[in-house]
Amino acid sequence: MVPLLTFLIGLDIDRGTARREAIQELLKSEYAKESLVDRVTRSVDQFIGDLLDRESVGVVGSVAARAALVAIVIAIIVAVIVIARRTARGGTARQEGIFGERRRTASEHREAAERLAAEGRWAEAIRERLRAVARDLEDRVIVDSTPGRTAGELAAEAGRALPDLASDLTTAARVFDDVTYGELPGTADDYAMLRDLDERLRTARPTLEKAGPS
Structure with a gap:
């Protein structure tokens, strides 16, 4: 040199x-x-x-x-x-945050995710499944509806309301970021994890925050 x-x-x-x-x-x-x-x-x-x-x-x-x-x-x-x-x-x-330009319901995101998964398009399926999770949490007022929210921000806010699922939410956000920004291909196991988390979140109930002095 x-x-x-x-x-x-x-x-x-x-x-x-x-x-x-x-x-x-x-x-x-x-x-x-x-x-x-x-x-x-x-x-x-x-x-x-x-x-x-x-x-x-x-x-x-x-x-x-x-x-x-x-x-x-x-x-x-x-x-x-x-x-x-x-x-x-x-x-x-x-x-763009988690969502694209078009607003869809949680059910529509789930249907898109299942269709993409059936085609083996795991990265896209993972994105749609996390969008279903985010929309469902917003519709149930577990998290605020915040435009431009990132997956990490969603996991942090939802994890405070659902502490038993906080770790799984963080993992899901990391997988979403990996396939969206890290250009990783995604796997069937990653999608199965997102789908299982989505199903558990649908029946989860938020922990009541500590009330103030009466």
């Missing part, structure tokens, strides 16, 4: 001029609507082209050194693209 860094530092490049040229290029109107990833990719492509055209590379560098430089830059581009996609995808999913 040290010899490669020495090689890069030793290149005779007017970095200030190159940076100013790159900034002026990106300020042009045709780049105004480009995404951050596109801008970075374009800048790096231009940098590589300018770098390999320099006469100094022929003196200081070699074919192997230039190939190593290109490989490093490509790795950086790939990392930027992967991070940008994950951030965009994760941000969109989290803004």
Whole structure:
């Protein structure tokens, strides 16, 4: 790694001029609507082209050194693209909370969950089953109806009202997050756990909070 860094530092490049040229290029109107990833990719492509055209590379560098430089830059581009996609995808999913845009009843969520489970689409079935749990708890006023609530927040609030099921609620929330945000596939066992919890919650009764002084 040290010899490669020495090689890069030793290149005779007017970095200030190159940076100013790159900034002026990106300020042009045709780049105004480009995404951050596109801008970075374009800048790096231009940098590589300018770098390999320099006469100094022929003196200081070699074919192997230039190939190593290109490989490093490509790795950086790939990392930027992967991070940008994950951030965009994760941000969109989290803004929706537990429920999607359409409001459904607990029964509708259960029916959708069973249909998806029959097709072996475990991640989607798990999401629908937890939505059935959340809607049922809201309809029975065990938890407040809170737009944008996360699975963890649901488990925490429901667990306070139903302490005997608090641990199972936390596990269910973790499974929901794993298949929704962690991109895990979900399993038949995970879905069976959610279905069993849903059935037990339907007959559970909240613990009365400690009354104030009479």
